[in-house]
Amino acid sequence: MDFVPLDSLNEKAAEEELSRLAELLEQANTAYHTKDAPFMSDAEYDAYKRRNLALEDRFPHLKRADSPTDVVGAAPSAGFAKVSHSMAMLSLANAFDDEDVFDFVQRIRKHLGLSDAEPLHFTSEPKIDGLSLSLRYENGALVQAATRGDGAVGENVTANALTINDIPQRVPNAPDVLEVRGEVYMSHTDFEALNEKQNAAGAKAFANPRNAAAGSLRQLDARITQNRPLRFFAYAWGTLTAPLGKTQSDSIERLKNLGFQTNELTDRCDGPEALLAQYRRIEERRASLDYDIDGVVYKVDDLDLQRRLGFRSTTPRWAIAHKFPAELAWTELQSIDIQVGRTGALSPVARLKPITVGGVVVSNATLHNEDYIAGRDNKGGVIRDGKDIRAGDYVQVYRAGDVIPKVADVDLDKRPAEAIPFVFPTTCPECGSDALREAGDAVRRCTGGLICPAQAVERLKHFVSRAAFDIDGLGAKQIEQFYKDGWVSEPADIFTLRDRYESGMQQLKNRDGWGEKSATNLFDAIDEKREIPLARLLFALGIRHVGEAASNLIAQHYSTFDAFEKSTLAAQIEEGDAWDDLLSIDGVGTVMAQSLVHTMGQPAERASIDRLVAQLKVQPSKPIVSDGSPVAGKTVVFTGTLERMTRAEAKSRAESLGAKVAGSVSAKTDFLVAGPGAGSKAKKAVELGIRTLDEDGWLALIEGL
Ligand SMILES: NC(=O)c1ccc[n+]([C@@H]2O[C@H](COP(=O)([O-])OP(=O)(O)OC[C@H]3O[C@@H](n4cnc5c(N)ncnc54)[C@H](O)[C@@H]3O)[C@@H](O)[C@H]2O)c1
Ligand SMILES: [Zn+2]
Structure with a gap:
């Protein structure tokens, strides 16, 4: 499973790969969920799924209607009667490392508008590797059992479920309707005994306990299920006529009291550190x-x-499955190379003696940054017991959430006597400029800017990438070639290619694969993109910290390139009206604002950008107008405590109605929505004569009451 790097994929290749992946994953899903006979490992399946997601992230408009991302399980098998779930049975998002867990908690706090000081509790439950089952009790009697199927429609396996000891047939004192959900699984002991029996009877042995459990539950003849030692853990519920509790942990306790098996390793944790500690205990x-x-x-x-x-479409926002790492291998680290990225970041890469990790041949792995190599984390703490990583070392490689493998550990006993500590360069290996580390930044960066060939090429690749200029026939490969040949060294050069070619200055067609026709096609494709929306242009410039979403917000705010340029120049001293105006854009913080004014303030950078803009027709941003909405095109600021919604909810709702949400009050503000505790913003609004509403007033306005 060697994937083509995303950066070098053109649209057509991506589309084809997405189509192949859709087909492959559909087959894998059917084999795994319907036939209980997977033909690839779970790790491989997960890797394909992540690859699919990465492609969709990079080419959002190529996402297929039948995208594997939006699929839960597989359609029910024809042999079973179908059951429509009254509440969907979904999948879980995955976390593969500690950082994913911190992100998960942070996302939740943000969504709910909780400060770091406010408590937020979680349960941690072992993820049982079986198959999920929904049990429906009416007036205390088991009336239906259904598999998850595709999440909406499952298979009716009531007769089979009735044969499982852990599943009570009657539940006294239950709500009138009680849907209990959980995992059917087989113990190791039972699994081994079953396989011995299978062997003795000349039948096929099961590959693992999960397949055995799934294959045993999903039998058309329930008498076969009866002879299979299945078990059941309850951990969730569907429709209920009365709540089981106020919390997840209460509800699980209640399920236990009602007579269900619940997992004893389930615990309550008060934050990411506690969750991770629990994860390690369970591991x-x-x-x-x-x-x-x-x-x-x-x-x-x-x-x-x-x-x-x-x-979300197939997963709850309030849960995540933190998977155990499965794929580990030891190999020799032959050398450490430094790669220079678009923003000048020096990234160390381990060149490995090729090794198979979970079915994939790995020969490169990331070493993150210089601290990581030295055995320290970003805050100076010790990692790997302080063991550093050297060329010649024997290292442990693993593949987790990313398709890019990482180096996890080093075996000191096998370290060659002549191995010397790695000295991280303080100059750029590509251009020789100083490579500096800013305070608080884990990354060392080349200061060469435009004179650094590595940065220049990476920036050009970014410039022509999908979400930026997206020029047909001008991908990463062509950019590298054109840069090497001296045809394109900055974005503006792309737009003068035709002139130079036609005036005979450059002989594009002498290159392999370039005829008259392909050259003309390329120039036409370039011309098509001369007219470009401001947001795309801003994103294409590749200014550090300024991603797609921020580019949209900034474009919305300034509307024209001129206004943007003037403002960022006026904001150079990082104070005054222009600076405040920049910071008033909700979503633009100090770091991003500094990066913007810094870039625009460098004469060489700005000259290069101006040369580019001179070749373009930049379309001004139009305010989003949502038909008939009373707040469309208006700017609103929220302040104080909101009681009926969180900030995140208030913001997304206002934006969906076409309003702009700003972070601070200015003359451009149309409404200030002030909850209790509103301070200086409310005062300023009064001074500026801006309409101030309380939360109810705002809701009444947008709901048209
Ligand atoms: N090898 C293959 O060809 C193949 C094909 C399809 C799927 N798969 C495997 O199946 C997984 C994807 O399937 P998925 O959609 O079931 O996702 P998932 O297994 O990542 O997570 C969702 C499932 O976890 C289970 N679960 C166990 N304990 C739980 C608990 N305490 N709380 C909540 N849920 C719990 C539930 O059954 C739930 O449906 C992949 O990770 C993949 O490894 C493999
Ligand atoms: Zn450099």
């Missing part, structure tokens, strides 16, 4: 458990908060 216990687990599931404990967080 240590993993080998001694008599059943398979493939990770730990974290869920927001408070059910009210779960409700507010809601769902």
